[in-house]
Each structure stands twice: as C-alpha cells, then as structure tokens.
C-alpha cells in the first residue's frame with residue numbers, strides 16, 4: 001500500500017476530483033477510516049472536546065495531542081496524517097512553530113502539520129516548509145481565535161471575502177500545501193478555490209471546495225448532542241453504543257451473561 005503524499009492531493013485538484021478528510025484520534029478509527037479509503041486523517045485539536053472533555057479547543061496541549069498523533073500514525077497504513085498545532089504552541093514566533101512542529105513530526109511521526117491563521121502566520125508557514133514540514137493552513141472561522149472573532153460566526157461575507165482571499169493567497173505563497181476554509185460563505189469559498197493552485201478543504205464552506213472535512217464524532221453520531229448546521233450525520237454510533245451498554249448491563253443484572261459458551265470448564 002502506497003502512502004498518500006501531498007502531490008497526490010494536488011493531482012486530485014487538477015483532475016477536479018473532490019477528496020474526503022476526517023479527524024481521527026485513536027487506533028480503531030484510524031484503521032477503519034484508512035481502510036474505507038479516506039486519504040487524509042487529521043488529528044485535530046478538536047480532540048480537546050472529543051477526547052479530553054474540554055469545552056473548547058483552547059486548553060488542549062502538545063503533550064496531550066502527541067500520543068494521539070502517534071496512535072493514528074501507527075494505525076493508518078495509507079492515509080496522510082496531519083497533526084494540528086494547538087493554541088499557544090506556534091503563535092509566538094516562527095522558532096516556536098518550528099520547535100512544536102518538529103515534535104509532531106519526530107515524536108508523533110506525523111506526515112504534515114496544520115495551523116490556524118492567514119497572512120499574519122505566513123512567517124511560521126515559511127519556517128516549517130523550509131525545514132521540510134508540509135503545512136496545511138486553516139482560515140475563515142478559526143476556533144482557536146473564537147474569543148477574538150466574537151464567537152462562532154460565518155466568515156467571508158461582503159468585504160470580508162477580499163480579506164479571506166488575501167489570507168488564502170498568502171498561505172499559498174508561504175508554501176502551504178492545502179488550506180482549510182471553515183464556516184465561510186459558499187460564494188467566498190468558491191472564489192478562493194478558483195483562485196488558488198493548492199487544494200481548499202471545506203468545513204461549512206459549501207460544495208465548491210476541492211476537499212471536505214468533518215469531525216468523525218460529529219459525522220458518525222458518536223456525539224449525540226447538538227452539532228453545527230454544516231454537519232451531516234451518517235450514522236448513530238452513539239445510539240448503538242448506548243444500546244450495547246444498556247443490554248450488557250441488563251444481561252449482567254439478570255444473570256443472562258456470561259452464558260455457557262463464554263465460560264471455561
């Protein structure tokens with residue numbers, strides 16, 4: 001099985017073939033998604049709310065994310081694994097970004113890293129790319145800047161479309177191999193996708209992006225709570241697990257489990 005590489009993603013854009021990306025934080029999901037043919041797995045800082053129980057992505061640390069990245073890279077044979085740089089681990093300087101990204105590549109064995117921010121983070125992107133680390137950028141609504149952006153709000157409306165395009169061009173110029181567009185109008189995402197050479201990866205960014213990403217716990221219904229409008233729920237994994245746990249509990253209480261076939265004699 002040949003590993004997916006950044007040039008394969010570029011080729012898909014050139015051929016006009018959209019590709020899927022999912023988050024993954026552990027061995028089973030990495031294996032299952034890899035075998036399902038998902039070419040890119042993101043160990044998102046969304047692990048903050050989907051693994052660690054924080055209420056936003058801000059508190060999660062490099063030391064918390066690294067073992068998850070390592071688990072996913074150990075388990076996916078074919079997918080390109082992207083490690084998200086968490087809040088506070090790259091903003092200070094290109095040097096800080098390089099030190100953090102190096103840990104994700106060396107200790108996490110990631111194949112690429114992702115960071116949030118446009119024009120203002122071009123120096124960080126350049127530093128990583130010069131060091132041989134592929135960078136996926138992330139613009140539009142950037143959850144790590146939730147408080148600066150004034151909450152979860154759609155980006156790229158009206159004049160902001162020009163700002164979004166300037167950010168997209170800047171991250172491409174700095175050497176990013178792809179860029180996530182989160183919660184931006186379909187019109188703005190279409191324009192950016194048309195202007196860029198590198199693939200755009202949409203989440204809440206309409207149908208015209210080169211790729212689409214969802215958080216696995218949202219798209220599978222593992223997360224049984226309320227989700228954003230842009231999430232499509234493909235399964236009810238949370239419901240299935242709740243049912244399994246309930247029936248196991250009933251069986252134990254009713255002495256129906258273990259049966260003879262589960263016992264040694």
Ligand code: KIV
Nearest residue numbers: 023044045046180215
């Ligand atoms: O952390 C994450 O899951 C992400 C995706 C939503 C792009 O950044």
Ligand code: NA
Nearest residue numbers: 044045046084
């Ligand atoms: Na993220």
